[in-house]
Amino acid sequence: MNRHLTPNLILGAILVALVVGVAGLSLIWTPHDHALMNIRERFGAPSDVHWLGTDQLGRDIVSQLMVAARNSMTVALIAVLMGGSIGVALGLLASALGGWFEDLIMRVADIGFAFPALLFAIMLSAVFGPSLWVAVLAIAFINIPVFARVTRGAANVIWTRDYVAAARAAGQGRFAISRDHILPNVAAPVIVQATIEFAIAILAEAALSYLGLGAQPPSPSWGRMLSEAQTLMFMAPQLAIYPGLCIMAAVLGFSLLGDALRDLTDPRLTRSRQA
Amino acid sequence: MSAILDVRAVSRRYSLPRRSLLRSGPVLTAVDRVSFTLERGRTLGIVGESGSGKSTLARMIMAFEAPDEGEVRFDGRTLHTLPAGELRLLRRSFQMVFQDPWGSLDPRRTVAWSIAEPLRATGADQVGRRVDEALDQVGLRAEDGRKYPHEFSGGQRQRIAIARAIVTRPALLVADEAVSALDVSVQAQILNLLMDLQEELGLAMVFISHDLPVVACLADHVLVMRAGRPVEAGATAGLIAAPRDDYTKSLLAAGGLMP
Amino acid sequence: MIALSDVSVGFDGARALRDVTLSVARGERLGIVGESGSGKSMLGLAMMGMVPDAARIAGEIVLDGTAMSGAPERVWRRARARKVAMIFQEPMAALNPLQRLGETVMEPLLVHQGLGRSAARARTLELFDEVGIPDPEARLRQYPHEISGGQRQRVLIALSLTCDPALLIADEPTTALDAHVALRIIELLVRLADKRRMALVFISHDLAAVARATERIAVMYGGEIVEGGPTPAVLAAPRHPYTRGLLGARPGIGGQTPGRDADGRRKRLPTIPGSVPPLSLLPAGCRFAGRCAVELSHCAAVRPEPYRLPDGRFAACHLLGAGT
Incomplete structure (x- = not known):
């Protein structure tokens, strides 16, 4: 299956493995305590001890980036899982019931689409105070309509298949058909979408943290590292460059992986059956 | 003999999308006052x-759609007025075989799973034994049940679809273009299989096709339809020997070798 | 040949x-x-x-x-x-759904035969007439989905004739x-x-x-x-x-007559x-x-x-x- 191993897939998989691996590693080991300050060693240059140097408070940059990767992955994973499962359920339900119910769900989804996630995050932090959970909820919320739409679109196609008619002829109800036939057959496009949404979630988490609506100190985050480095742009540009590169690598990795998965599962690109 | 299926003056209309804001869309009459009865064990x-x-007629017989007028009575019961739960249980008595052997089986389910579906849906017991029996009846082996649909040829898939349709031992089988997608030599095998099963199980059959010569080789009676209306009906031998309607004549001529 | x-x-x-x-x-x-x-x-x-x-x-x-x-x-x-020209089973798949029928048929005339627009248009009308498309003027402006399967196959035959194969x-x-549409298409191919x-x-x-x-x-x-x-x-x-x-x-x-044999089996x-x-x-x-x-x-x-x-x-x- 060599023709499936596209450069997109290989590069995407490597980047994703790298980011996820580093995030996982940070659970058991970082070179230093990421929050340990040492004012005497601030703006330290890369060395054997601090591989990428230290920041304005003398904290180890590698350790911070590693823990930030973990935070970023956690937020994206929980948000995509939450938004995904609610969205998929709504999409399946809309497709199964049809009629005014489907119209209602899809119009609400349209409104959800149009509602800025940032505004929602600001509203949430006004109520609960800013935290990582605000970021999770806000990102999950914007994911619901995306998944509802993708699921419903794919499900509507599956509902027209003869094997679904056969299941109806067999006496299966709508919910049993949704569970037995629709869900397994929409899984591929939903998983592809999830990968792409994961990339968007990483970016959204960085943006929210940059604005102070995400991870709170001392818990590091790429977005907040970026915002803190902003004022020091001319003194220590590397402080902005490192988290920027991390965000880029993670987003690019998941985007490429999503694109490659979409190409793999697109029936138009798989060879049609020889007549 | 009693009628297993009694279709009484059924009509089905669809409203097409409107073309202007002010007028409602045109209405398409897909089926226009069609009636027939079918005896047990007949085709x-x-x-x-x-x-x-x-x-559309097939979909109404299968109770996927309700007629706008008239009624479909199966074994003395009007299908579209039955409560949903009762209809689901009754479904084990009338089953369907579809045209496309590539589309009528869920690609992600094993053959045995698909064949067992009507049994599970109606809460039957001894599912495994009856699936093996159905596979045997359509000329497949019990081991074939563990495979997936893509491992079979078109003809074999149609055998699987037939196994699923007969596994509940229905009284009526509706076959909508069930052999149209198959090669000629495979088509003959499937037609013979349907004849075998009909004799073995006493099935009544509604066999729907565009191909009059194919229909003639297994139907007792033939109903010719055009644009939703019945144009000619009668016993097969008489209708083939002396078609009265020009449309029937043209359908008959199309299948023959001579111009 | x-x-x-x-x-x-x-x-x-x-x-x-x-x-x-x-x-x-x-x-x-x-x-x-x-x-x-x-x-x-x-x-x-x-x-x-x-x-x-x-x-x-x-x-x-x-x-x-x-x-x-x-x-x-x-x-x-x-x-x-x-x-050499070729026509296929599925005329809908062989026609560009976004292109008017006239444009589709004129394209090879303009590109391969080097005709001018008005000459290509006149030739297209002739070809439509030759393959038995009624009201060819109106067809020029229509899209593939607006005509029947039989008419689409005729358009494709007209398209295949542009190179005078x-x-x-x-x-x-x-x-x-x-079946009856198929018969007409066969008659057309034989005549052509x-x-x-x-x-x-x-x-x-x-x-x-x-x-x-x-x-x-x-x-x-x-x-x-x-x-x-x-x-x-x-x-x-x-x-x-x-x-x-x-x-x-x-x-x-095969000459066999359908029905049942002596003991009532089909x-x-x-x-x-x-x-x-x-x-x-x-x-x-x-x-x-x-x-x-x-x-x-x-x-x-x-x-x-x-x-x-x-x-x-x-x-x-x-x-x-x-x-x-």
Whole structure:
């Protein structure tokens, strides 16, 4: 299956493995305590001890980036899982019931689409105070309509298949058909979408943290590292460059992986059956 | 003999999308006052080309759709007024075989799973034994049940679809273009299989096709439809020997070798 | 017009075509009949120089006096623009849904024939008229979805005629159509072949359609032509066991009357046992060995030569060599 191993897939998989691996590693080991300050060693240059140097408070940059990767992955994973499962359920339900119910769900989804996630995050932090959970909820919320739409679109196609008619002829109800036939057959496009949404979630988490609506100190985050480095742009540009590169690598990795998965599962690109 | 299926003056209309804001869209009458009865163990052939309404009729017989007028009575019960739960249980008595052997089996389910579906849905017991029996009846082996649909040829898939349709031991089988997608030599095998099963199980059959010669080889009676209306009906031998309607004549001529 | 001798098309380990020899003259109509996997579509593609890149092709193809074997794509492309045209089973798939029918048909006239816009338009109207499209002026402005399947096939035939082809290859052109529409399309193809002195290769699984459309027939099985000759003679008295089986299996053709026999059982159709094996598992000798009702002991191992029969017929079967 060599023709499936596209450069997109290989590069995407490597980047994703790298980011996820580093995030996982940070659970058991970082070179230093990421929050340990040492004012005497601030703006330290890369060395054997601090591989990428230290920041304005003398904290180890590698350790911070590693823990930030973990935070970023956690937020994206929980948000995509939450938004995904609610969205998929709504999409399946809309497709199964049809009629005014489907119209209602899809119009609400349209409104959800149009509602800025940032505004929602600001509203949430006004109520609960800013935290990582605000970021999770806000990102999950914007994911619901995306998944509802993708699921419903794919499900509507599956509902027209003869094997679904056969299941109806067999006496299966709508919910049993949704569970037995629709869900397994929409899984591929939903998983592809999830990968792409994961990339968007990483970016959204960085943006929210940059604005102070995400991870709170001392818990590091790429977005907040970026915002803190902003004022020091001319003194220590590397402080902005490192988290920027991390965000880029993670987003690019998941985007490429999503694109490659979409190409793999697109029936138009798989060879049609020889007549 | 009693009628297993009694179709009484059924009509089905669809409203097409409106073309202007002010007027409602045109209405398409897909099936227009069609009636027939089918005895137990007998076969009715329904012949027509695209747009004849034959598939809409099949969907009404299968109670996927309710008629706008008239009624479909199965074994003395009007299908579209039955409560949903009762209809689901009754479904084990009338089953369907579809045209496309590539589309009528869920690609992600094993053959045995698909064949067992009507049994599970109606809460039957001894599922495994009956699936093996159905596979045997259609000329497949019990081991084939563990495979997936893509491992089979078109003809074998149609055998699987037939196994699923007979596993509940129905009284009526509706076959909508069930052999149209198959090669000629495979088509003959499937037609013979349907004849075998009909004799073995005492099935009544509604066999729907665009192909009059195919219908003639297994139907006792034939109903010819065009644009939703019945144009000619009668016992197969008489209808083949002396078709009265020009449309029937043209359908008969199309299948023959001589111009 | 086109002559193939010993043309084979192979994919790794399997041969989709094996030593196919045939020729079609100007104005002649040849039918190619076969089931799925018989190689009939691959044969059509070989005649267009369009076999897939992964395939190896051997043998001689002579098109209008020019040897095309091993010819580069550029030469084939020129031939396709000027001499050979092809129509397919699904007319909707072959038409651009976003392009008006007039634009579609005028495009090759503008590009390949170098006509001006008004000349191309006039030519398109002529072609629409020739293929029996009513109200051609109005059709120019319509889109594919606005006309029926039969009309779409006519538009595609008009499109194939833009290059004034000497050879038209029709691959299952009537399969997607209703019977009476299919009959009209066949009549049109026959008329065009006669009037334009155009060679027609009509590929189909449908014996009835081929019977009407063609003068000569080639029956294919397993990538080979197993029987050939004048269409009426072959269909009236097939000599190859496969052709016999195929004709017998088709209801309404083999002469059997439907109904019930004396003890009330419905009459069964004669069948060919089994199904077409995958290309890679075909026997080395006669491709039909293993499914044949009258097989001899050496059939699976020894390949039968095509035996010449009277009136230009031939069949590749050992039984004929045995003097029966």
